[in-house]
Structures are given as structure tokens and as C-alpha cells.
Amino acid sequence: MKFTIEKKLDGTLARAGEIETVNGIIKTPAFVTVGTKATVKTLTAEQVRGLGAQVVLANTYHLYLQPGEDIVAQAGGFGKFMDWHGPTMTDSGGFQAFSLGAAFGANVSKVATGDEVEDISAYEGQLAHVTDEGVTFKSHIDGSKHLFTPERSMEIQWKLGADMIFAFDECTSPTAPYEYQQKSLARTYEWAKRSLDAHGKLDTEKKQALFGVIQGGRFKDLREQAARDLGVLNFDGFGIGGSFTKADIGTAVGWVNAVLPEDKPRHLLGIGEPADLFAAVEAGCDLFDCIAPTRMGRHGTLHTADGKINIKNARFVQDFTPIEEGCTCYTCMRHTRAYLAHLFRADEMTAGTLASIHNLHFILRLVEKIRRSILDDTFHDYKQAFLARYKA
């Protein structure tokens, strides 16, 4: 993997560049399409290509459980397995420490609204438990127990065969207090070193880029410390993960990127709302993955230049205009809001497909335009114009 910066935006941390992998080039900033189980839900790889997606990210925990990393390895890696021939990434399973752990059944998101109550009490229903050794998972599929360690995560990710992979980390909850974030951060640091060691032994030819993951919650000192500590290690890039506050994603990301080495790509993990993308690019991020476009799409929430709409609302039943006037996606070129509303109400699978196509198109195009606006110095104008309309 090779990363080059083409252009930096004066007065900000934003930059445009490209990442070269053996499977192709990624023009950054870039949105990474999520294909957790070696499929972008409701879409064929052909459709994902057609959308202009540059990278697909799959998940270690999910593919390990099903169908198992050995089968994916036999298929030639998850990209080949799913017929995606471009650049690939895998997440380490660190997010599942949160989603199946602290967040399980707790109604908390990694992006905090501010109303959450501080709480780290583990309760019996959780499917993941974190120790210094690693994370014990109880499979959400069949209840069987599994231990994930940094070493195990590297081994699985090596077999899954992505171009870029992540160190094993603990994604913390926004409800965790400072003391816990601090303790967890120290652990994630140890795991980062263990990940590097383990991966170095597997990938002797340096085929696979390894990204370290910065945690630290919403605390400036912890975020900066993490960036300093991991920044000097031999990672090929960095992921920025963990919990944020809705209002200050850009701020927290800025703390980190101001410290991280400039010449390595930074991937903001799991962020993908338009406003957050602008903030994160401005704060120096190059890559973003997010399930929001596809999940929200499947649930009937669609992006438009004028903000999000819920296509299931009664007002769209007889609306024979496209989701968004002027949108060039497959869905908008051929179908009306009324048709989508009908498909959703009729519980037809095509609804999720058409909605995912539109939302992914919207976000992929948005990040492309953001990139272009950096190159031609119109970022601020574009950001202001887009957000003014999107929020209105």
C-alpha cells in the first residue's frame, strides 16, 4: 500500500490524495462501502461497482463465525469470494466488543446524544466481555463461545485477505466514564503492539497494510495520548474509532489528526452522516466507512439534497417524482417515490435494493465532490452550501 497526498487545504487538516493497493487505487477522501459478511446487503458486487464504490470493508467477527475464515481463504479472500475485485478492508472485530458488549440491548450508539447515563456495568445478557487477554464472544448466531485476541484477529484477517486491515481494539461506549476509557485505552495500546507483532510474523512480504486504531472517547488528553503512542509505531495507517458526541466529532478527530503522522492515511471508523463527513474531512480524515446508507436505506430513510425523507410516509404514496430531482442514480433515473413507497409497504426486497443504491450513490458522490472541492479550493463554499440546504 502506498499513500500520497496531492493537495492540502490551507488552514485546515483536510487533504486529498490517493492510496495505491495491489487491487487498485483509492482517490481520497473516499467513502468505504460496508459489506460486513462479504456482501453489501441487498446489492450484487456488480451493482456496487456500478455505483462507483472504490473500497469494500468486511468484518472479521462475522466472517469468522460464518462461513469461517478458512473457507474465505480457500475462495481466494473475501474480495474474490464476493466478486469484488477492487481494494478491500476488514475490520478487526473490535467494534463487536462494543455492539455485542456494552451496547447490547442498552440502546446506546457510539455517537452520543448527550442524554446517556454513565454506566459500565456489564449485565448478563451481553454477548461480549472484555479482558486484557481479549474479548470473549457468545455467538449471536448459535450462542457458542469464542475468544478473540489481537493475535487471533490478525490470523483471521490475514486469511480473509483484505488489502488493509485494522489492529484489534476495544470500541468503547460513550457511557463509559473517564477512568474506564483510560484503562481501555492502555489495553488497546497493548493490543496494538500485539497486533503489529502477530501480523508481522504472518505477512512477511508486507502485502497487507495494517492500521492502528485510536481510541480515547471524548477526552482530549486520551485521544492525543493515543495518537502519540500509536503514531510512532510501525502502522501503515490509522483508524479513529470509539465513541463521539454528535456535536463534536470534528473536534475530537482534529485532536487526533493534529498529532498523527501526516504521511499515513487516516480512516474514521463508522461515520457517514453528511455533516459528519464534512467535519471529518476538514479535520484530516481520508477514509470513512459507514453502514448508515445501506441500513437506513433498507429502513426507508433516504438522503436528498434537502435532507432525509422517510419514503414510507403517507405523503409519498402518490408522489410520482423521483426520490431526488436531478439525481443520476439508477433508482432515480427509473423510479418514483410512489413506487418505492409501494415496494416498502408491500415488503418487497427490491425496496431495500433501490433504496441502498440511492443512498450509496448519494454518499459516494458527496465524498467525491468533497474531494474535488479540496482540489479546486472550493471546500468551504461547498460545505456551507450543502449543509445549509441539507439541514433546511
Next chain:
RNA sequence: GCGUCGAUGGCGGAGUGGUCAAUCGCACCUGACUGUAAAUCAGGCGCCCUAUGGGCUACGGAGGUUCAAAUCCUCCUCGGCGCA
């Protein structure tokens, strides 16, 4: 015509004297979703109001019994089934 069973909110279907504006499912109306436990989940769903409370109208229709009826009785209307 006789007998018998039934008629409940948009639909299906519970309830069978008070705790019933009425379980539940569907439909409908809204909302949430940010490294996918999620084609999922949550709330609302008779009308009105000076709304963590109050009022009104309701369980085919009309009467009646009772302190109290969706629940019991009578007649009527409609429907299923059986016998003519």
C-alpha cells in the same frame, strides 16, 4: 319455515356481569438507526379537553334485568350450518 350457532374497533380475532375504550396479530400513522446482533426496533392508533388527569360515545339494532352489561333476558335485523 323450523332448529342451531354467530354478529366486538379498518381487517382477523380475544373477552363472556365489575379490574374493558376493550388482550393479540395485521393494516395504518410517526420516529429512531453512524467500524451491520438490524429488510430491524420503538411509540401511537374511538372522539374531545383547561391532558402522567378528565369528559363523551362505543362491542349488529331496540328494549329490559342489575348498584354495575361487550358479557344475562326479550324482540328485531343480518349471516353460517342442519332439517324441510
